[in-house]
Amino acid sequence: MIGLDISDQSIKLVQFSSKRTFDLLAHCWHPVPDGAMSKGVINDVKALQQAVRETLTLCRLPASAIRDPVIASIPETQSFLRVIEIPIMEEDEVAEAVHWEVAQHIPFGLENVYIDWQPLSSGHTPKPGRMEVLVGAAQRKVVDPLYQILRELNLDVAAFELESQAIVRALISPALQGKQGLLVVDLGASATNVIIYDHGTSRFSASLQKGAADIIAVLSPADRERVTGAPRELTGLEHLVQTLSPVQEELVAEIRGIVEFYNSTDREHAVREILLAGGGSNLPGLDAAFVRQFDNVVVQRGNPWVKILPQGKPIRPPMNLPESVHFSTAIGLALRHVLV
Secondary structure, three states, X not given: OEEEEEOOOEEEEEEEOOOOOOOEEEEEEEEOOOOOEEOOEEOOHHHHHHHXXXXXXXXXOOHHHHOOEEEEEEOHHHEEEEEEEEEOOOHXXXXXXXXXXXXXXXXXXXXXXXXXXXXXXXXXXOOOOEEEEEEEEEEHHHHHHHHHHHHHOOOEEEEEEEHHHHHHHHHOOOOOOOOOOEEEEEEOOOOEEEEEEEOOEEEEEEEEOOOHHHHHOOOOHHHHHHHHOOXXXXXXXXXXXXXXXXXXXXXXXXXXXXXHHHHHHXXXXXXXXXXEEOHHXXXXXXXXXXXXXOOXXXXXXXXXXXXXXXXXXXXXXXXXXXXXXXXXXXXXXXXOOOOO
C-alpha cells in the first residue's frame, strides 16, 4: 500500500507491506518546483508529474511495488469536512438532503465538487428527529488533474482522501478514539490544518494559509537552516524561542479563533487535549505557545505509529518521532485499506 502526500512544497511517499505486520518498505520526500502547485491547485501539470516521477525513483520502488494501490491526498485548502444534521429519512433520500445542506456551506457550486458522506451512529446526540452525517467534498479542479498525472505514471490510484482524514487515521490511538475534545493541529510548510475530533470522528476541519515557513521567516538564514535541517531533537535553541514566540503566538491565536467558532455552533464541545503533527511541530517553543493560549489543556506530539507498533512492547519505530511527524499524512494514507 502506497500513501502519496502531495502539497505545494513537497511530495512525501510511504509504502507498507500488504501484510498485517505493517512493514515499512519505503519512505522518502522530494521538493515540488516553485509555482507548480499553489494552495492545492496544480498550475504546471508537467512539472508536478516530473516531481512525482522523481519521488518514485528516489524511493527506489521496483516495478512490482509501483503496482501497489496508491492513496493520494487532497489538500484541506480545497476541500470541506463537516458533521451536519439532517432530518431522519430513508437512505435513498439522504444523498439529496446532504447535497442541499452542503450547498449552504461551501463557497463553490456543487457542480464543481465531488461529495462523499456517511451516517454517524455515535458521537453527539442530535436534536429529536434528526441524524448526523459526516460529509466530505473536494473540488474537481484539484482531483481531476491529479488523477490524470498519477494514471499517466501507470500508478494504480485506489482513492483520494482529505488530508485531515489521513492525519486522524495515523494519530488517533485506540485509547483516544472515544475521547471528547481532541484538537489535532498539522503544521506544514505553507499551511496549517486544524481538525476537531470528538467521540470517534472528525467533526470539523479548517485550513490556515500560514505554516512553518511563515514562522521561521523572522530568523536569520543560519538559524533557519538549523531548525529546518535533518529532523532531530533540537536543543540549545533557547534564544530562537524568544524570536519565534510572537509569530507562533499569532498563529496559535488564529487556531484558537477557529476552535471558538466551532464551539459557538456546538456547546457540547471543549478542547481538552491537543495533538501536534507536521514538520512544523518540531519548531522550538511551539508547545509552550499552545499552553499559553489554551487553558488546562494537555499538549503533546502526535505519534503516527500508535496503531502500527504493538502496544506495551519495546519496539522502536522505523523513524524517530521528529522525522515521523513529517510523514503523518502519508502514513495515514497508506493505512487506509487496513485501518478504515
